Structure formats: structure tokens, C-alpha cells
Amino acid sequence: MDHTQLASEILRQVGGTSNVVHLGHCATRLRFTLADDSKPDVEALKKVPGVLSVVKGAQFQVVVGNQVIEVFDEMQKLGDFGGDSRSAASSVQAPRPNGKKAGAVLLDFLVGVFQPLIPAMAGAGILKSLLLLLATFGWVDKTGQTYLILTFISGSVFYFLPILVALTVAAKLRVNHIVAAAAMSVLLFPDMTKMMTEGAQFLSFSITNVNYASQVFPSILGVLFYAYMEKLFTRISPKPIRVFFIPMMSLLLTVPFTLLVLGPVGFTLGTYLTSAVLFLFAHVGWVAVGILSALLPFIIATGMHKALTPYVVNSVTTSGREFLMLPALLAHNLSESAACFAVAIRTKDSGLRSLAVSSGISAMFGITEPALYGITLQKKRVLISIMIACFIGGSALGLFAVGGSTVVSPSLASISMFVDPEDGSKILLAIAGLLISFVASFILTLILWKEESLPAASVPEPQPEPEPRSALPTVPAAVLSKTHDNAPSLIELKQPVPGTVIALSDVRDEVFSTGAMGPGIAVVPSRGELYAPADGTIQMVFRTQHALAMELDGGAELLFHIGIDTVKLHGAGFDCQVKSGDRVKAGDLLMTFDVESIVAAGYDPVALTILTNKERYTVREAEPKQAAQGILAFVTPVPATV
Structure with a gap:
């Protein structure tokens, strides 16, 4: 989705031009003042490709990352959102937010x-x-x-x-x-x-x-x-x-x-x-910087850190230096960066690794929203690691009495803001505090964080144009014809691949979309990982590793097929974690695959889970309440005919 489309879709989901009283932006967020806060469709906004998160607070904020300026410029073309002042003669009072x-x-x-x-x-x-x-x-x-x-x-x-x-x-x-x-x-x-x-x-x-x-x-x-x-x-x-x-x-x-x-x-x-702030600093001491730094992930996520901007500006312009917020931000920004790099080292997910590296670099240079929304707030142990590191690093900076002289988010690039012409050691102490925060966060994240067995779905990768139908693997007859007399009446299926679920009929391959192979599930993957949707046994791993067959407890037989026409990749980018005969539990990792390389090679990466013995079983979609509990569908036996 290009910037024009993204701007148009965001504007539509926040209630249209008439609902926007004022529009501004920061480093990664569009900031709306709305006439009616009940109009935005938050869930629909979160699903818009390019939207990282939505924050409801004093302002309605839509996080779009580093493309914020381009999206903001496109939105300005769609209407007058209070960015420019009007003449007195034509001034019209803006509607007040309700x-x-x-x-x-x-x-x-x-x-x-x-x-x-x-x-x-x-x-x-x-x-x-x-x-x-x-x-x-x-x-x-x-x-x-x-x-x-x-x-x-x-x-x-x-x-x-x-x-x-x-x-x-x-x-x-x-x-x-x-x-x-x-x-x-x-x-x-x-x-x-x-x-x-x-x-x-x-x-x-x-x-x-x-x-x-x-x-x-x-x-x-x-x-x-x-x-x-x-x-x-x-x-x-x-x-x-x-x-x-x-x-x-x-x-x-x-x-x-x-x-x-x-x-x-x-x-x-x-x-x-x-x-008042200096009084707090004097009486609570250097610990105040550590406490504030540890709370910053929550403060920034809600946008409340902007409320401290008047204090920071006034402190810098009147006394030349600020000793609370700027040192706390330095500890926080570098802690976020280090945690992202630690996640990148530990994860086996290429998509998560790419996100972690880019977010870590952004945080190192003072832009923490991608790290905050993409990594920190999604993973509790990473958040805990960052908070501990922030407290340690922030307390050290408070103890060193380091003060910033510039109203800017502290980072590796702006470390010179802590130079004190009257005390040359302050810049060295600021660097020491920076290193303490970075090292503490990196080590703590490496120790505390472990990759989840079944990560939540994320923003889908774009699908390429349709390619010719793939050469489908043939499931051995021994696998397809096996029967069970004591089949359970209901088998729960969890989502096998993180990403966006689409209708099987939308798959761009007639064999799958028409149900010729059987009913099933299609997912546009956001991460290259295939997990067992239920308990069962692996029956076959295909030579090119882009597909495998599994028998669920009770007899239902599933074919997992990653991508359309990906047999032509001859196994490149696929890595099966199981072999024929392996017993697996729901949530076990079955395969990893490189979504980016599949797309780069010109193939559709859609992940398919097909019920192959459709004469005995059928697939029923889960209700919304059940889906909220992580259940995507149910496999049920076909009623016997007399």
C-alpha cells in the first residue's frame, strides 16, 4: 500500500475529514484531535497494512513508523486539518472534541x-x-x-x-x-x-x-x-x-x-x-532518574511523555541544563536498542530478526516507537529486561548528575548534548551511563527472553501476482487411506502459521481454491514458521521440504503446503524440523521457511493446510469467541450414511 492509499484508508477509519479537528505528527505517529472519539474503527485501523499500532489517549494516535512524514503530507492533501492558521476575517472556530x-x-x-x-x-x-x-x-x-x-x-x-x-x-x-x-x-x-x-x-x-x-x-x-x-x-x-x-x-x-x-x-x-522537579530530584535523589526511566515504556506508549516537554524546554532555556527527563530518556533509548539486538540474536524467525535489527538501530538513534510497539510491548520478558536495565542505567546517570542541554531525544548521535563546558568529565559519565544501560539490557534480554512456541499473528507480507499452478506433492495412498474406528467427534485446530487468514477460495491456484484437494485453511504468512495445529504424527516430509503430511489423533489427515509453485525452489528457503514418524503436540514447530526469499523469487507465499480425507471429515470455522481463545477451526467427522 503506497502512502496515498495508506493516508486515505487511515482517514476513512478515523471517521473521515469532518471528524478531524487537528492533525500533527511526531517521529513515528500521526496525532489526531478528533471531534468525536467514538467514530474511529480501532480494530480496522490496526489491520491496515502500514499501521503498526493505535493509541487512544489525550490524542488519537496512529503509529506508522518512519514513513510518518510522507503519510502526513498525503493526508494534508485530503483536507484542512488545522495545520495552517486562517486569517482573522475568515477564522472559524473548530469543533470541540466531545x-x-x-x-x-x-x-x-x-x-x-x-x-x-x-x-x-x-x-x-x-x-x-x-x-x-x-x-x-x-x-x-x-x-x-x-x-x-x-x-x-x-x-x-x-x-x-x-x-x-x-x-x-x-x-x-x-x-x-x-x-x-x-x-x-x-x-x-x-x-x-x-x-x-x-x-x-x-x-x-x-x-x-x-x-x-x-x-x-x-x-x-x-x-x-x-x-x-x-x-x-x-x-x-x-x-x-x-x-x-x-x-x-x-x-x-x-x-x-x-x-x-x-x-x-x-x-x-x-x-x-x-x-518542583528540582525539589523532587534533590529529595528523592538519583533514584528518581532510574524510576522515571523504568516507567518510560508505559509513559511513551500512552504519549504521556509529551506532557513533560514544557518542563524540559523551560528547564533547558532558563538554567541551561535538565537533570531528570533527558538522562532517563538516554537510559531508556539505549536499553530498547540493546534488547532488540539481543532478540535478533536469539530468534530463529527471520521476520522477527529483521524487525528487531531495524528497530534496534532506530532506538539507538532516539526513535524508540518501532522497538516499543514491535518488540517490547509484545514480549513480557523483553519488557521486564528493559525496565530493569532502565532503572540501573538511569540511576547511574542520576548518581553521576549528568544533565542534558538540548530538547531532543537522547541517542548515540546526540550524546554531545551532555557536554558541560564547566566539567569535562560529564560527557564521559554520560557515555558510561549509556554503556551501562546498553550492556545491562542486552545481557538481561539474552538471559530472560525465550522465543514463544507459537507467536501471535502479525502484519501480512504482500502477495505477488499470481503464478502458474504448482506441481503438487502426491500424498502416499498409505497415508490417505488409513482409517480409525474411534474418531473423536471434534478436533480443535490452532492457527498453523502466523499471519492473516484468508478464504481458501481466494487462493490463486484452482486445485486449492476449488476444494479439489479438500477443505482447509489459507494464511498469508507474516513469519516463516509452521506449527502443529493439533496433536498427531508426521506421516511424510516431501523431498523439496515445502510440504508435509500429518495425521491427527483420531484419523484426520492434513497436508501442509507452503506457497504456490514453490516446488520449483527445490527446497531452497525451507527447513523441516521434523521427520516421518515423529510424534508432535499442538504448537510444536514443524518447519521454518524464508517468506522474503519466496516472494523475491516471484512465488506466492500463502500457507495452506488441507484436510485430505474429506470423505470422512470436514472443516468448520470457529466462532469469534472461540477464535479469541486461539482456536481457528474444528475438524468434525462426516455423519455416516445409511
Whole structure:
């Protein structure tokens, strides 16, 4: 499914264009603010190829991995989702999400405000940390103009944060972002700042002297007030004069009120927030970093880590360093990466190995969602290993008093963010904490995690175009003709191959699709593993290993056939784990096969389980409740005829 199709299908499943109030994205997720949270079909969304997971919280989040930017761009072409601000004259108030609690609305607002700022702050912050690293080792002249100009590039982003925040708040509130930014620019206007230092008054009211450079909360409060003013004057202004009257009156009331009240309140709010976290760090000690790091898999999975972004931004911009969240993230990100590499080493599943390696690399560079949703939350022992490693590594970083200076997800690539120009050992201690987290997670996962005997179904591989019908193996007559007098009335069949079950009639081979070989089960495999669906005995393994025959306890006979026309592969990519005469239990691994190589060779990888003695038995599909318990179908005897 290409990006256009994926975007269209996601939009359809979340309730259509009319249900999307606002759309944003982060590194791997599409973040929706919806008018009605009851409209999305979550289960249908999870089945869309390309969707890794769906998270319902303050925002409705659809995880699509590293293709998020391309999918987001395609969705923007499908409708106006609040990504761009409108002019005051044409501003229309967005519908409010129904039934959301105040906390959820607040979190949604904060995410919408700070998420667009992350790229600029991350780029500027990493540049700043690299310059500090070069200066610490004496590789550049700190007094040279080249060095100073490069530091100005980084510093300007943080200095003008009040204006940048005004733009994102206005976009979130769907008001005129240019006028909103103009209103907040007064906070940094040189003549205004000079007057405040000398003692300024407005209508005999004293203006508090506050340095608003790099502040975020004063601007947030100021634009919130501006939004109400714009909407008020939009309602009461005569249409012929709206073009100048609305912005003029909004500026006239917003700027003085921000200087007198909202600015000082916002500055104090930011100070108290930072002080509260520092108080926690001072009294709970270095263990606080370890505890937070251990909880991050759950916090990130629900999107709640975004609620801490205002604190991190305020702490970095006011004190230059943050000692809780950024070190905790460093320990978590490297623990996720190491656990994925450990899974890749231990697993025999080529599909899982490929996912683990790619997720491990992404996590190493600060993007943990693929690892989190694809590996960690799916495997309890991996999750336990990561949490223990996070606590160990996070506690070590807390004990070392390592602080980050950049608002970006810590990673191997951004390790320079922990450079402290006043203490050259901090970068070495950060690397030590990184290694502790990585090694602990890797060893713990190797020890604790064991591959499940029957993994859950996952996203199916795409099927290639139909190929000519395969040369089917012939089951020996001795196998097909064997009878049993005491056949059980019902035999439960579990899903033999992880993947997506399709109708046998949809298989692109007439011998199978018409039922000529017998009734059965077809699965588009997501992993190259065949498991015994019930207890029985292996009767035959075919020379090319792409098929085998099994007799279930009670006499039903099954033929397992992997792929269409795959006999032409002459056994390449197939590895049978059993031999003729072996006794097997439900869930035992019978065969592994390389799905990717089958597809690459131009063959359909569909896995077939066919009941060959159809004159004595038939296959009945399980009910939904039974399917939820892992039972895919039942084999029942054909009633005897008189």
C-alpha cells in the first residue's frame, strides 16, 4: 500500500475529514484531535497494512513508523486539518472534541504547541552541543568570529522562543498566527526591554521587569488571551472594517494585559515548575532518574511523555541544563536498542530478526516507537529486561548528575548534548551511563527472553501476482487411506502459521481454491514458521521440504503446503524440523521457511493446510469467541450414511 492509499484508508477509519479537528505528527505517529472519539474503527485501523499500532489517549494516535512524514503530507492533501492558521476575517472556530476530560484537553493542547517546535530546538541544540564539544577539547577558538556566528545560529532559536511559541499556539487555536506573533514580539522588542529595566508603567500600573528571552509560558498565556480577543472582535466588528479593526483592537488589549499580568504570571509558572522537579530530584535523589526511566515504556506508549516537554524546554532555556527527563530518556533509548539486538540474536524467525535489527538501530538513534510497539510491548520478558536495565542505567546517570542541554531525544548521535563546558568529565559519565544501560539490557534480554512456541499473528507480507499452478506433492495412498474406528467427534485446530487468514477460495491456484484437494485453511504468512495445529504424527516430509503430511489423533489427515509453485525452489528457503514418524503436540514447530526469499523469487507465499480425507471429515470455522481463545477451526467427522 503506497502512502496515498495508506493516508486515505487511515482517514476513512478515523471517521473521515469532518471528524478531524487537528492533525500533527511526531517521529513515528500521526496525532489526531478528533471531534468525536467514538467514530474511529480501532480494530480496522490496526489491520491496515502500514499501521503498526493505535493509541487512544489525550490524542488519537496512529503509529506508522518512519514513513510518518510522507503519510502526513498525503493526508494534508485530503483536507484542512488545522495545520495552517486562517486569517482573522475568515477564522472559524473548530469543533470541540466531545466528551474529553480537562486533563486530556490540556495534554492535547500542549502536544500541539510544543511538537512543531522540536525540530528547530533539536537542530539548534545539537549544533550548540557539538560546538561545546569542540571547544572543550580545544579544537576550535571560542573567541573566533566563525565560532561565535555558529553559536548565534543556535542561540537565536531559543532567544526567540516566545515568538515561535506564539506561532504554534495560534495554529493550534486556529487564529491569525502573524498577528499573534506580532503581539508577543513586543516582549523582546529592544526599546521595550530597556524601558522595563529602567522601570516602566502603563496607565500608572507598574510593569514587572522580566527577561522574556527563551520563555514559553508567558507567550502561551498571551496568545490564549489574544485568541479570545480575536473571536470577540470578529463577532462584533462591521465586515467592511474587519481587515484592520480586528487585529488593531486585539493588539491594543492583548499586549498591555500580557505585559502587566500574563507575562509575569507565565514567568512565575515556569519557575515554579522547574523548581518542583528540582525539589523532587534533590529529595528523592538519583533514584528518581532510574524510576522515571523504568516507567518510560508505559509513559511513551500512552504519549504521556509529551506532557513533560514544557518542563524540559523551560528547564533547558532558563538554567541551561535538565537533570531528570533527558538522562532517563538516554537510559531508556539505549536499553530498547540493546534488547532488540539481543532478540535478533536469539530468534530463529527471520521476520522477527529483521524487525528487531531495524528497530534496534532506530532506538539507538532516539526513535524508540518501532522497538516499543514491535518488540517490547509484545514480549513480557523483553519488557521486564528493559525496565530493569532502565532503572540501573538511569540511576547511574542520576548518581553521576549528568544533565542534558538540548530538547531532543537522547541517542548515540546526540550524546554531545551532555557536554558541560564547566566539567569535562560529564560527557564521559554520560557515555558510561549509556554503556551501562546498553550492556545491562542486552545481557538481561539474552538471559530472560525465550522465543514463544507459537507467536501471535502479525502484519501480512504482500502477495505477488499470481503464478502458474504448482506441481503438487502426491500424498502416499498409505497415508490417505488409513482409517480409525474411534474418531473423536471434534478436533480443535490452532492457527498453523502466523499471519492473516484468508478464504481458501481466494487462493490463486484452482486445485486449492476449488476444494479439489479438500477443505482447509489459507494464511498469508507474516513469519516463516509452521506449527502443529493439533496433536498427531508426521506421516511424510516431501523431498523439496515445502510440504508435509500429518495425521491427527483420531484419523484426520492434513497436508501442509507452503506457497504456490514453490516446488520449483527445490527446497531452497525451507527447513523441516521434523521427520516421518515423529510424534508432535499442538504448537510444536514443524518447519521454518524464508517468506522474503519466496516472494523475491516471484512465488506466492500463502500457507495452506488441507484436510485430505474429506470423505470422512470436514472443516468448520470457529466462532469469534472461540477464535479469541486461539482456536481457528474444528475438524468434525462426516455423519455416516445409511
